[in-house]
Amino acid sequence: MKILFATDGSAFSQVAGHLLTRLPWPSARDLTVLSVVDQPTLLSPSAVPTPDEAPHAPDVKPIIDQEVERFMALGWQPRSLVREGRSAREIVAAAEELTTDVIAVGSRGLGGVKRFLLGSVSEQVLTYAPCSVLIARQPEEHGSPSPLRVLLAYDGSPTADAAVDMLTSLALDEHTHILVTTVMTLMTYYRMDILQTTSPSWQAEKQAAHDRLDRIERRLRSMTSNVEVQLREGEEPSQELLDAAEAFNAALIVVGHKGRSGIERLLLGSVATRVVHHAPCSVWVVRA
Structure with missing residues (x-):
């Protein structure tokens, strides 16, 4: 089963990562950890910032590395992937290119300039994904029930x-x-x-x-x-x-x-x- 885990390092993404490790996946599993450097939408050509004004792209490598290390410690063999563009569009495009079976995302993500998996993005992924979508949400109780x-x-x-x-x-x-x-x-x-x-x-x-x-x-x-x-x-x-x-x-x-x-x-x-x-x-x- 091919799994695409989209993360931005937020608490909601961490919930998605925890859920992935908790589900009883088959031994034949293929995990790709994806992070997107979100590019803002320009309203007009005049809105193009100068090099001095342009915001620096966030460094997503630490986010990817942390998730990859966590999965490897649990016996997974994940691959990492970084893309640039609009978040939902890049997640869906990556799923299509990788012929993914399921996309895992948090229900929400970082706010402000660094926002990634906001509710609107998760909903867009759910609407346009070519495959199944796993949307992780922390239960109201502390932790998850077991079993x-x-x-x-x-x-x-x-x-x-x-x-x-x-x-x-x-x-x-x-x-x-x-x-x-x-x-x-x-x-x-x-x-x-x-x-x-x-x-x-x-x-x-x-x-x-x-x-x-x-x-x-x-x-x-x-x-x-x-x-x-x-x-x-x-x-x-x-x-x-x-x-x-x-x-x-x-x-x-x-x-x-x-x-x-x-x-x-x-x-x-x-x-x-x-x-x-x-x-x-x-x-x-x-x-x-």
Whole structure:
């Protein structure tokens, strides 16, 4: 698995680095540590500074060296990469050139002139990346819960199946606890949910959802016995996922980039985006 870790040395990037070392990656892993010297956007030709006025580019070598040394001490064999340009654009371009499987970034980064992985940059990476994106966020509790607790959002869509494939490609063991959650969307206006939940079509959809959850549970249990499944019903799928993650004390939410349409929709782009913005923990957004 090819991993691109974008760092600026901020506390948020350090959280991303810690998460990378904590996840049960397969032995065949290829890590590149990237830092970008961010180039400011000029509003007009007259805004071009003279050589004396131009700010000096920050020295990112110490940042790269520190991260490389940390991963090497843990048995990784990382490579380093420095690029110049607009942060999000360079991260995405590097991922394309390296045929990366997953980009890991902090949810935010340095502020001021040296800013790198601000929320806007992370969101741009999430939007334009050619691969899956792991956005690391420090849980509200001090440190991370142990064992690793992962909430997998599943609705039977191609990207949800890709999320399952990604999860099963990891070296899962008894130190990983997984909660597979499906959300069925209720139409609560004018109490339509009363008619909705008693209709034969709803009951058929509910049984189909249970069948999918049972299938995924059996697949994951071949790797770890610590698997639970949950079918939730609610007006807002993203809020149901967030509530489930909080109740489960999840350290990581795994979601597909897009999901099913219709009455049982779960992982539409807007849902995944809201989960990323409001999750109390890290989020891995998987592309098919």
